Amino acid sequence: MIGEIITIGNEIISGETQDLNAWYAAGRLTRAGLRVKRMTMVGDDPEMVTIVLRQAKHSSEFVIVTGGLGSTDDDITNEVVALALERPLCIHQEMLKKIKKIAHKRNIPVTNSLLKMAYMPSGSQLISEKGVACGFYLIEEGVPFYFLPGIPEQMRYLLDNFVLTDILNRFQVKDVRVFKLIRTYGLTEPEIAEAFRKKRALEESVIFGFYPQFPENHITITANGEDSSKVQELVEEAQKEVLGILKEHVFSVDNEELEEVVGRLLKEKGLTLSTAESCTGGLVSHRLTNVAGSSEYYLGGVVAYSNHLKESLLGVTPQTLDTFGAVSMETVKEMAEGIRKITGSDLAVAISGIAGPSGGTKEKPVGTVCLGFSSKDLSEARTYRFFGSRIQVKQNSAAMALDWIRRYLCGYPFLPGV
C-alpha cells in the first residue's frame, strides 16, 4: 500500500518550524510495512492545498494530512479542506460536545477559539481525542484522508492509536518488511563506502542505505517479501556481513542510542560511572540521564568550566594547570581521577577542550579536545581534533566520551588520537 503525507502550515514552508510530523509518520508507516512515496509541505494557502489534496486523491491509496487544526487564527485547515474537497463546513455535534465537556472539566469558558474547532467538512468522522485538539478522517473516492493536529504529541498519539491500525485493517496488508538500523561511530562516510566495496554480493531484494547522522554514521538494511522467515533470514545475513566489515565501530543494531548501550553495559557489569566535563558543558551527563533508570549506574558529575573549579572541586593541581594548560592530557587524567575519588564510582571520564569559535592557538587550535579515563585498572588520556561549529565540537566530544566507556566495557581499544 502506497500513500503520502501532506503537511499544511505557513510556519513549515517559511522555514520557521521543522516538520517533525511527516518524518515521524513516515517512520511509523514504513516500519508497519506500508510505503510512503511522497511528502509534501504547503502553506495555509487554499490554492496549493487544493492542488496537493486533489493530486493525492488520484495517485495515492491513503493520505495523511497534519497541521492547522488548532485554536489560533492561522489554523485554517478545516475551511481549506472543505473548499478543496467541496464538502460544506458544518458544526460537528460530537466534537462540539467534547469541547464543552473538556472546557467544563478544566473550568475554562467555551470561547470562540474553542468553538471554531467544531466546524468540520461534512462527512468527517472524529479520531479519538487527546486533549482539546482532535483529528478526523473522511473517505474521498475510496481514498482515506486522515487529518491530524500539528502538535507533535497529539499527532503521534492519534497516528499510533488509530490511523496506523485503520490503514492496516482497511487494506489487509500482508507484505512483511524487515528493517534494521546499524549505528556506527568513528568512521567517516567515505571510509564506510570504501569498506563496503569489499562486501559479498547479497540477494538483490536486500537494500542498504548510508546516512551520516552527525557525529554518527548509520547504515540501514531493508528487505521486503511475503515470506516472513525468509525476509528475516536475508536481513540477518546482511547484518552479519556489515558487522564483519565495520567491526567494533558498530555500537548498536537494536535502535539503541550510544547512552543506552553504555547504560545497558554498566548495568550488566554492575558498575557505576561519574563524569568531569569542561568543554562539553554537561552534554555527556545530559545524554546519560536521558535514559530512564540511569540513576542506577550514573552517580553524577561536575561541570568544571572555570580553572578554579577544576582545582577546588576535582583536585587538579595548580602545577598541572600551569605547566600543561587546562586542555591537556595531564589535566583530563587528573579530572577523571578526581571525580572518581569524590563520587566513589567505578569508572570516570573527563573532557576538556576548545569548542570555539575563539580560544584556539597555533599549538591547540579550535576543536582540540582531550579525553581522560579512570578506573581501578586503567588511567588513560588522548587528544583528538574535531571540526565544525562549537555545537558540533561539543557533540563529537560527548559522543567520543560515551564511546570510550562503551569500548572499555567491551574490551575494544579507544579510537586513536592525533
Add this chain to the structure above:
Amino acid sequence: MIGEIITIGNEIISGETQDLNAWYAAGRLTRAGLRVKRMTMVGDDPEMVTIVLRQAKHSSEFVIVTGGLGSTDDDITNEVVALALERPLCIHQEMLKKIKKIAHKRNIPVTNSLLKMAYMPSGSQLISEKGVACGFYLIEEGVPFYFLPGIPEQMRYLLDNFVLTDILNRFQVKDVRVFKLIRTYGLTEPEIAEAFRKKRALEESVIFGFYPQFPENHITITANGEDSSKVQELVEEAQKEVLGILKEHVFSVDNEELEEVVGRLLKEKGLTLSTAESCTGGLVSHRLTNVAGSSEYYLGGVVAYSNHLKESLLGVTPQTLDTFGAVSMETVKEMAEGIRKITGSDLAVAISGIAGPSGGTKEKPVGTVCLGFSSKDLSEARTYRFFGSRIQVKQNSAAMALDWIRRYLCGYPFLPGV
C-alpha cells in the same frame, strides 16, 4: 519570486532521517524575500523524481534539489536527473580535476566511489566546492535548478554562498519582507490565543503566526511590501502590540535563545552563575555552554544525581534529605546555596525533580520538579508540575531554570508554582 524545494532520498521518505535541509533552505529563502510554495520529499525513485522535477519546471520560478550527490551506492541523483530532464550523463572535466586534486591533497586513492561523482547531466555548471561533495546547477526552460549535496554543512555552505545570491541576482528581487520572531515561555497556546482576541486591529498586510515549540511558544510577525520603511514600521507597531499583550512572558524578540538572553543579561550586569542539577542531569549547563563566550559568566556546576553527591559535593544536610526528601523546596534551596558557596558565583540555580517514567508517588507524581535560587539578596524555592515524557520534563525544567535567572535579572517575579 516563488520557488520550491525538493529532497531526494529513501532515508527521508522512510522516516529514517529528518530532512533538515528543506527546512534550512526554506528559512533562508524566506528571509531573503523569496517565497517557497511547496517542499517535496521523494525517494531515490526515478519515476517519482521525474514527476516532481517536471511538475516543478512548469510551476516554479526556481527549484532547489538536495540529496544523493555523495559517494555511496545509494547516491543516484545525478543519474536520475539525467533521465528525468533528458540530459545525457557525461564526465564533467572540471569536477574530475577537483576530485583528483582533493584525493592528492588528502593522500587518498582516487577510488571508484570518488570517480562516480564526476558523472553529471550535460549542461551542468559546478557550484563552488567545499570538501569533495560539490553542487551543480542547470537552466531548464528558463527555470534554474540547483542540485546540492544532502550533508547539511555542505548544503548550507553552497546555499548561503552561491544559490541565494544567484537567485536574487537572476531575478532582481525588489520586494522587502520583514519578519519578526517573538519567543515566550510560561503561557500555553490557548492562553496566548485568548490573550490575542483582545488585540487591536492592525493593517491586513501584517500576518501573525503562532507556533508551539516545546517548551516555548513562538509568535511570528510578517509583512511584505516595496516600501522598506513602511513595512518596517508596520512590524514594529505589531511587535509593540504583542509585547503589550504578553508582557514579561516574552523573553526574546531578536531570535535569541533563552540561554543567550541569560548570558547577555549576566554580562551586562557583570554577574556570574553556577548550577546544581539533579533531574535535568546537566541540560541547564549544556544549554548555557552552547553560547560562545559563556565561560565569562558561567563558572560551572554539579550534576548531583545521587543523594550522596548532594551531601558530599553540595553540602545538603542529611536531615533535610531525610525529613523532606531529595525532591523538596528545602533540598533545592540548600543545593543552590551550596553550589554558590563552592563556586563563589553571584547567582545559583538548583533543580531536583522526578523526570519519570517511574519514581513517582501520590504526593510527588512524575513531573514534580523543585527549583531553588540563591543570590546575595534572595533565597527562593518553588515546586512545579510538568507533563509529558522524561525528556519533556527535563526540557521544561531546564527552561524554567533559565527563565528564573532571566526573570531575576529583569526584576520580574518567578512564575507561580503549584
